[in-house]
Amino acid sequence: MPANCQNPLETLILGSGPAGLTAAIYAARSRCCPLVIHGRQPGGQLTTTTVIENYPGFVEGIDGNELMQRMQEQAKRFGTQFVEGEVTRVELTKTPFRIWLGEECYQSKTLIITSGASPKMLGLDNEWELYGRGVSVCATCDGFFYKEKDVVVVGGGDTAMEEASFLARFARKVTVVHRRDELRASPPLQKRTMDNKKISFRWNTEVVAIHGDKQQGVHGLRLRDNTNGEEEDFACHGVFIAIGHTPNTDLFKGQLHMDQDGYILTKNACETNIPGVFAAGDVQDPNFRQAITAAGSGCMAAMLAERYLDNLGE
Template sequence: MQKDFYDFIVVGAGAAGLTAAQYGARSGLSTLLIDCAETGGQALNIFTLENFPGFFPAVKGTTFIQNMLSQTQSFGAEILNTKVLSIDKVKGKFIIETEKGRISAYSVLIATGAAHKTLNIPGERELCGRGVSYCATCDGPFFRGGKIVVAGGGDSACEEAFYLSSLADSVILVHRRGELRAQKAIQQKIQKVKNITVLYNTEIEKINGSEKVRSVLLKNNLSGEKTEMPCDAVFVFVGMTPRTELVSMLKKDEGGYLITNYRMETAVSGIYAAGDVRAKPFRQLITASSDGAIAAHQAHEYVTLLKAQKKNL
């Protein structure tokens, strides 16, 4: 039965949150995992997960998450599906207001993730995981020797195009403006790669295919001309939006990601951040899980010390 006070509350049930809840509960902390969305986060969009150590042959993202959820619950973590409305710290304890009532805790982990910005065009959602991807490291190897279209013009799009060029025969970088927004050094790097072509003043209007991506419909923004280009995959890198609305008081980097130290600690004692919502150079399932494990370990130390101090008063 759900209580009104916990040692450790995790907000967000992606890989980071599930791992943290598992480690927290296993260490003896009374642990509650809260998420208003479907458990699993972005991992649910992974059609074939082949690069998580220990999972071989490859599994579906949904299977991976279901196993994580079952494992987390087996250690005693509780799950609550509701929307968190606010998080405040009052007299050394955290007050979490949800649509199902108020819950308090000694420590809190923010593992709310980040949302990929989408092109919002026909075929993008329907073919996600079947040629449409938002992660080159995750899905690029599936398209070795193929023709890949990359949407975007910033640092991420150019860096990912550079990575994909080592796998694909041809990479077409499509950017809606007349010049790239990436740093000059990154632009110069991709200009030296023979199998990367940049199409300026161009947008993708539609992604075609049934079971998998077959082509894209391109529109030249200057002439209005439309052309269909055959391709094997479309990688979208038009930015991400970290979900930090609940913790506006915490420090963020220029991209809006939460700043922590290597212990996953934020500037507010007792509150941690893990996964894609955190400022870091590499975002993968395995790094999210690592973040979650570290955060839970630190929360255990924090709560144990807090309880000892209260006992000695």
């Protein structure tokens, strides 16, 4: 055993969002005590979501933080262990795999990566303060709350056009704010949004401030015209930031196969190019990014890890 390394675990899980905690529940029920390594904010992005209304089983909806706490308690009930820390290095070239938290080294026969993806934000002072209170990065998650209200979508790619089209089903008016004078979205998506009478466009425009507070939420934006530098206040009830996500995969570059955007490539649902290493949730899913799909893939990753260990004869 390498110096300063813990005895090998059977399953180690990186991340504690819905994918990681579901994987932990399934792994714990099939064999003893998986270890979950999580950062300062256990539970992932959902802990900043005030109400989740589309997770099955919660008729009246549930607070995102409460949902993740329940998942964590369920995982603990079956014997899952949790460690807080920042992973600084991984070595996947041989088994058992090695993961470092600073100078502390953990070894594991299987590894499930559920480190998620971080939304690209505008870099404004209060955007995280108002996240879930009028600032959103997911129309599918939050669009229902904006029935007959005015909303803004920031972005010009496929995701922004899809968000705008979805929001138009609920909102009274959708305004797309784009910093350029043309869209990057595919022609069919451009046509769909431009043909929708509820969607309008503000070209060559950037959001430079968000007006609102935690109690009342968002009530407007400060917009700047890039052609002349003039600024104006724009009233709205919500802003959806749709400028992309960044998968949290820097640690695995050069070891795991990824697409051009850094998402881990998988086959058979959750298998990576390295046997015994699995990926689940947003870290390998650039398309759906839903709590329920992340949880489903976490289940699959744990079951595949169990089969992998069984095939080792353990």
